[in-house]
Amino acid sequence: MMQFILSLICGIAIGGVSGYLGTLMLQKRMALAAGPLGHLTLPGIALALLYGFDISLGAFPFVILGIILIWLFEIRTKLPMEALTAIVFASGVAIAFLFLPIEQAETALVGDISKVTLEETVITTILSLLIFVIIKKIYSQMVLINISEDIAKAEKINVKKYNFLFLGCIAIIVALGVKMVGGLLTAALVAIPTCSARNLSRNLFQYTLLATSFGAISSFFGILFFKLFNFPAGPLIVLVSTTIFLISMVFKR
Amino acid sequence: MTKMPKTILKVKDLNVELDGQEIIKNLSFDVKKGEILTILGPNGAGKTVLLKTLLGLLHYKGEIRWAKGIRIGYVPQRIPFIREISLSIRDFFKLKFSHQNFGAVIKLVGLKENFLEKRIGDLSSGEFQRILVAWSLINDPEVLLFDEPTTGIDIGGEETIYSLLMRLKEEKDLTILLVTHDLSVVYKYSSNVLCLYKGKVCCLGKPKEILTPKILEKVYQTEVKFYEHKH
Numbered sequence: 481m482m483q484f485i486l487s488l489i490c491g492i493a494i495g496g497v498s499g500y501l502g503t504l505m506l507q508k509r510m511a512l513a514a515g516p517l518g519h520l521t522l523p524g525i526a527l528a529l530l531y532g533f534d535i536s537l538g539a540f541p542f543v544i545l546g547i548i549l550i551w552l553f554e555i556r557t558k559l560p561m562e563a564l565t566a567i568v569f570a571s572g573v574a575i576a577f578l579f580l581p582i583e584q585a586e587t588a589l590v591g592d593i594s595k596v597t598l599e600e601t602v603i604t605t606i607l608s609l610l611i612f613v614i615i616k617k618i619y620s621q622m623v624l625i626n627i628s629e630d631i632a633k634a635e636k637i638n639v640k641k642y643n644f645l646f647l648g649c650i651a652i653i654v655a656l657g658v659k660m661v662g663g664l665l666t667a668a669l670v671a672i673p674t675c676s677a678r679n680l681s682r683n684l685f686q687y688t689l690l691a692t693s694f695g696a697i698s699s700f701f702g703i704l705f706f707k708l709f710n711f712p713a714g715p716l717i718v719l720v721s722t723t724i725f726l727i728s729m730v731f732k733r
Numbered sequence: 734m735t736k737m738p739k740t741i742l743k744v745k746d747l748n749v750e751l752d753g754q755e756i757i758k759n760l761s762f763d764v765k766k767g768e769i770l771t772i773l774g775p776n777g778a779g780k781t782v783l784l785k786t787l788l789g790l791l792h793y794k795g796e797i798r799w800a801k802g803i804r805i806g807y808v809p810q811r812i813p814f815i816r817e818i819s820l821s822i823r824d825f826f827k828l829k830f831s832h833q834n835f836g837a838v839i840k841l842v843g844l845k846e847n848f849l850e851k852r853i854g855d856l857s858s859g860e861f862q863r864i865l866v867a868w869s870l871i872n873d874p875e876v877l878l879f880d881e882p883t884t885g886i887d888i889g890g891e892e893t894i895y896s897l898l899m900r901l902k903e904e905k906d907l908t909i910l911l912v913t914h915d916l917s918v919v920y921k922y923s924s925n926v927l928c929l930y931k932g933k934v935c936c937l938g939k940p941k942e943i944l945t946p947k948i949l950e951k952v953y954q955t956e957v958k959f960y961e962h963k964h
Binding site for chain 2: 681682
């Protein structure tokens with residue numbers, strides 16, 4: 481029972497913040513960027529599983545690598561983001577499977593939140609709260625940057641600084657997210673709640689509130705269904721999220 | 734006798750390079766308070782680059798001197814993605830970190846106060862244009878910089894946007910810098926016109942005095958016929 485509660489706390493914290501962060505990523509048209517970032521963490525997850533340390537810790541350096549790649553991609557080439565997805569996805573998975581113990585492939589690909597320790601839960605919750613506060617602080621400026629960098633600069637906003645903070649938040653959320661839903665499904669954490677929220681909202685407050693709530697609710701029910709039916713939690717979380725999205729389509733404003 | 738209006742912008746020997754290409758070459762001009770300066774020129778002449786440089790968005794060589802402490806309002810040419818965001822007009826205005834009464838601002842551009850709760854994505858393009866004007870008016874600017882305010886608006890709406898600008902100019906004692914390639918706007922509204930051709934000034938002065946067919950031929954090359962037809 482204790483284990484179940486820890487999983488729930490972790491899940492709700494990561495799910496909620498991912499949804500919140502996703503609203504900014506969608507505005508920036510990089511909701512899918514969490515995809516390649518997640519895939520790229522697979523070698524890191526493989527290492528963590530192999531040597532028995534925390535998955536998020538293994539994933540983090542690879543997320544940073546991914547962020548640098550995205551940054552280089554934006555500056556150095558005019559290739560669209562899909563190209564990055566294709567390149568990074570394949571390489572990440574390929575490298576991971578060179579040394580990933582095959583019996584642990586499921587954990588790496590779709591995550592496993594069922595065995596989180598108390599210590600991990602505390603760290604995850606604190607990090608999630610920290611990211612939440614940072615996003616809240618940079619939110620208005622980021623929206624303006626997402627709308628138009630020229631306007632933002634004209635309003636004397638330091639665009640580089642805010643983009644850097646924003647990418648830092650993405651890195652930490654992806655590293656936390658892979659523990660819960662694995663390298664394959666991370667994009668879903670930031671993309672799906674946000675899309676559902678956009679379908680239903682009329683202003684920023686509703687948009688962010690709904691995205692955060694949908695993220696948290698998806699995690700809650702995903703982990704609950706895992707407890708009840710014993711399917712892996714990661715895919716269940718994503719499927720609950722998708723269900724919310726389908727319902728939001730019906731009530732789209 | 735009226736006093737000479739003060740100079741609010743002085744540009745001297747301005748040079749702007751983008752990706753190793755010279756976009757603006759040795760540009761010099763002044764703007765006096767209360768003026769409506771139209772920056773005219775064909776596509777690629779450097780009009781938008783000039784405006785962005787004046788705002789301090791691009792690196793440049795030379796001198797750009799705004800009057801001390803001047804407040805500038807800016808509306809860019811396009812804001813392509815804004816309609817995809819769940820943003821009410823009030824949210825949009827709030828992004829300017831102002832304590833101003835948004836109800837008053839939105840009334841200035843001829844919209845009702847209850848518009849503030851509308852989603853930007855639900856506005857017509859004419860309403861959206863007005864909202865952008867309102868946005869630029871927040872924090873009481875003394876100068877407005879407009880980049881092609883007519884883009885994407887039908888003729889009926891276009892007329893109102895310009896007459897709106899003129900009304901605001903009178904009410905708020907504004908100075909306006911306007912980028913356009915629309916000649917009729919120049920004749921009707923501007924006090925001065927600056928013609929750009931390949932980043933260089935090819936005319937500067939009152940429209941009726943300096944926009945000779947010869948100058949226009951230089952600026953527009955093939956579009957002179959359009960001019961003759963209109964006037």
